[in-house]
Amino acid sequence: MKKIVSVSLGSSKRDHKVNVVLLDTEFEISRLGTDGDFDRAIELLKELDGKVDAIGLGGIDLYLYAGQTRYAVQDGLRLAEVVKNTPVVDGSGLKNSLERETVRYLTQHSDLLKPGSKVLMVSALDRFGMAQSLTDSGCDMTFGDLIFSAGIPYPIKTLEELEEIARKTLPEMTKMPFHMLYPTGKKQDNQDDKKVEKFGHYYHEAEVIAGDFHLVKRYMPDGLNGQLVITNTTTAEDVEFIRQKGVAYLVTTTPEYNGRSFGTNVMEGVLLALLGKKWEDVTSEDYLELIGRLDMKPIIRKL
Amino acid sequence: MASHNEITESLQAFAEEYSNNKRLKIMNKDWNRKILVLANDIESGHTLVLNEGELSFTEGNVENPDLTVISDSEILVDMFYGDITPAEPYLKGTLKIIGSEDDILRLDFISLLIWGD
Numbered sequence: 001m002k003k004i005v006s007v008s009l010g011s012s013k014r015d016h017k018v019n020v021v022l023l024d025t026e027f028e029i030s031r032l033g034t035d036g037d038f039d040r041a042i043e044l045l046k047e048l049d050g051k052v053d054a055i056g057l058g059g060i061d062l063y064l065y066a067g068q069t070r071y072a073v074q075d076g077l078r079l080a081e082v083v084k085n086t087p088v089v090d091g092s093g094l095k096n097s098l099e100r101e102t103v104r105y106l107t108q109h110s111d112l113l114k115p116g117s118k119v120l121m122v123s124a125l126d127r128f129g130m131a132q133s134l135t136d137s138g139c140d141m142t143f144g145d146l147i148f149s150a151g152i153p154y155p156i157k158t159l160e161e162l163e164e165i166a167r168k169t170l171p172e173m174t175k176m177p178f179h180m181l182y183p184t185g186k187k188q189d190n191q192d193d194k195k196v197e198k199f200g201h202y203y204h205e206a207e208v209i210a211g212d213f214h215l216v217k218r219y220m221p222d223g224l225n226g227q228l229v230i231t232n233t234t235t236a237e238d239v240e241f242i243r244q245k246g247v248a249y250l251v252t253t254t255p256e257y258n259g260r261s262f263g264t265n266v267m268e269g270v271l272l273a274l275l276g277k278k279w280e281d282v283t284s285e286d287y288l289e290l291i292g293r294l295d296m297k298p299i300i301r302k303l
Numbered sequence: 304m305a306s307h308n309e310i311t312e313s314l315q316a317f318a319e320e321y322s323n324n325k326r327l328k329i330m331n332k333d334w335n336r337k338i339l340v341l342a343n344d345i346e347s348g349h350t351l352v353l354n355e356g357e358l359s360f361t362e363g364n365v366e367n368p369d370l371t372v373i374s375d376s377e378i379l380v381d382m383f384y385g386d387i388t389p390a391e392p393y394l395k396g397t398l399k400i401i402g403s404e405d406d407i408l409r410l411d412f413i414s415l416l417i418w419g420d
Contacts, residue, residue: 146330150412151405154330168419169412172390180408198333 003051004269006031006262007044007079008058009184010214014235018257022294023274029257029266031058036185038075042082050085053273056265059188059214060178062090065128066166067159075178087272087279091264094271096129097287098264102230102253102298103133110300112228112249113208116140120206122148122215124162125170130210130230135159142206147199148215149181155202188214196221203227209247213238220245230298233263243303250301261299305376307347307362313383314340314349314360320385320417321358327416328356334409339368342376370402370410385418 002025008014010033017030034040036059048055062076080088106113115138124131124143135141135158143156146165156162173181183192200221203209209216210230217238224246232254234242239250252261271290275282321327331353338351341364350365351358374382378397381387389411392398400407 146412150408152330152409152412153333154326165416169415172388172415172419173411175390175394176408176411180404 001026001028002053002270002273003027004029004054004056004266004273005048005052006056006058006266006269007041007048008033008060008263009036009038009041009178010059011035011186011188013189014233016258016260018260020257022270025274027270027273029262029270031263031266033059034185036179036187038079041079045079045082045088048086049083052086054269055083055086055088056263056269057088057090058263058265059184060090060182061092061126062088063092064125064166064170064174065092065096066125066163066170067128069163069167071166071170071174073174073178087269089265089268089272089279091266091268092126093279093282093284094264094268094287095127097284098267098291098296099127099130099253100133101288101291102251103130103137105298106230106251106300107137112251112300113137113139117208118142118206119208119210120144120202122209122211122219124156124211125166127211131162132159134210139208142202144199144202144211144215147202148195148219151195153199182212183214183218187218190218191220192218195219217241222246232261234261235259239301239303247303250303252299252301255294255296256299304344305342305380307342307345307376309380310340310342310347310349310376310383311362313380314351317383317385317417318351318358318360321413324417327413330356330416331358331413332356336369336406337365337367338370338372338410339365340379341371341373342379343373344375347376368402370400370406372398372400372410374398382414385414388418389414 012033020027060076061073064071117139119139120142122144143162146152146154208228213231213233226248228249229247230251232252236259254262254267336353340349348364351360378392
């Protein structure tokens with residue numbers, strides 16, 4: 001049996017464990033949240049090192065991408081560096097393949113995503129592949145990176161401007177404590193009421209809301225009118241939450257096991273274990289070929 | 304050690320760069336703040352005022368600022384001229400910013416959007 005563990009800076013309320021068989025290989029997949037406790041995450045990573053087949057880092061990124069440029073997140077690297085023997089992934093490699101594929105699938109096999117669809121991506125720098133793919137599909141994009149991460153009410157409308165702002169800010173912002181840029185720990189359990197009130201209109205104006213679920217949820221206003229949400233890591237509770245807000249469709253990009261859509265960091269760990277390659281040797285084509293063999297398709301749910 | 308006048312000149316450069324940046328004015332339309340800039344090695348205080356997207360500054364202190372930026376005169380000058388980013392001294396502890404975390408982050412973004420790249 002292969003063991004994949006996700007160590008997350010997120011809330012421990014979302015911890016879970018499942019056993020699945022994929023391509024005749026048995027997996028035990030679990031997620032351990034540290035409620036934003038960085039030191040606890042380091043302890044856990046040290047404990048797990050050498051004892052499991054892959055470790056996913058959740059609630060934090062190792063790298064952010066804008067175009068061809070990759071920006072290393074210092075807090076993410078600090079976590080990854082304590083693991084000496086087990087492969088560590090943050091999901092960024094898989095996101096780049098799987099989420100492009102999700103957009104392609106939706107445009108070809110559904111009428112949920114059309115050229116001209118108004119899409120709000122709450123954050124694009126952690127999902128540049130999806131941002132690029134949605135743009136290429138002709139969607140009318142709003143990238144909310146400045147709005148939701150920095151509280152600056154400035155919708156970025158093009159990938160070019162997103163890359164330019166990233167070039168100016170990310171080399172320094174990636175050095176800041178990660179919790180300043182992204183909700184970690186208990187913040188993931190609550191909404192930011194002030195920002196919901198101030199920025200909720202961006203959700204109302206969109207037909208599609210895409211991106212990291214913790215951000216999607218944290219700023220989602222009431223009274224939505226049938227929007228589609230494209231995300232992952234949703235629990236049954238989360239699905240009910242967005243349904244009550246007025247979301248009509250949920251598309252999750254990663255497979256569901258026991259009613260739970262897993263994070264890309266976990267799934268990248270699983271795929272890496274199946275490939276039996278070093279992370280640095282794995283290509284997008286490897287992931288795409290394996291995604292095909294596993295018949296991994298986005299899950300479309302009418303709420 | 305830099306002088307009070309040198310800090311004034313660096314703030315002048317910062318305010319000019321800001322004024323030339325239409326995008327920043329749009330971004331900060333909603334952010335009305337008084338920012339006190341204090342040197343901790345010489346007698347020097349300045350006040351930056353953001354109002355409806357426009358940035359101005361005066362010599363001297365303001366009461367009840369929303370944000371207070373404290374560092375030594377050299378760091379303040381380097382920072383407002385864009386020779387160093389705020390993140391560097393902030394993480395080293397040689398730059399203190401007193402205010403809400405959201406405001407601190409926003410001030411960082413403004414500096415980077417002026418001087419970054």
